[in-house]
Amino acid sequence: MNTLLVIDDDRLNCDLLQAVFSRQGYHVLAATSGREGLDLFRKLTPRVTLLDLRMPEMDGLTVLKEIRAIDPYAPVIILGGGATEAQENQARELMVTDFLRKGLSLDVLIGTVNRVAQQPTARAFTPSLPQAIAPASTEGETILVVDDEMMVRDLLVRFLNLRGYRAQGAKDGPEALRMIEQAPPDLVLLDVIMPGMNGVDVLRALREREYQGGIIILTGSQSEELLDKAWAMGPQEVLGKPIDLERLLTAIQLVLVCREC
Structure with missing residues (x-):
């Protein structure tokens, strides 16, 4: 029996x-908020x-972004009462x-849900089978992970590659700048606390070189002065360590989608 999830704040x-869909043979569960959904x-x-x-x-587009961070290919149908053209386009960009x-x-x-439910589940998200998503990595956006901690850097690179991105690592600021000069990535994940050239220095150098990609700062520092300096350089997001991988994926998708817009 196919499971159908309904997320709508209107209980009626x-x-x-x-x-309706229980009579169509679906196992239906409902949530009246985005978080519950x-x-x-x-x-x-x-x-x-x-x-x-x-x-x-939490509106539908925000929920969709988070769903895409969990499963990039999950079938999602948006019911868009009063939607603007911009909202509809954003939903398309998120592969709705x-x-x-609403009002149809x-x-x-029912016909739309039945058609979607009968489609093959090709390219389903299966993290335990990396080979199932490996082809996507040849077409995914490029991400450079800059962190002097080898274990953190390698784990993030592997994690992102398994989710369809083309990720590489740099052990320090100078190496990162050389790599960006040769092939600018779509997004840089940048640690703030690094020996020699810290993340703020790297970010300043990127701004001077007019780097056009997205930047997400990763930091375990509680120094308000350092964080203020980082924010002043205009990153799209600052995430604390230890890293919440679910939140990181959401932030990456948001930055990349907004960059395309």
């Missing part, structure tokens, strides 16, 4: 969709997710499976 809509998504790995666009606190305007007949919605 959830109950209606649960009743993400928790169910992680636990259930649903065959199809129906996602409301307009929700308080389909985007339906139930027959159209």
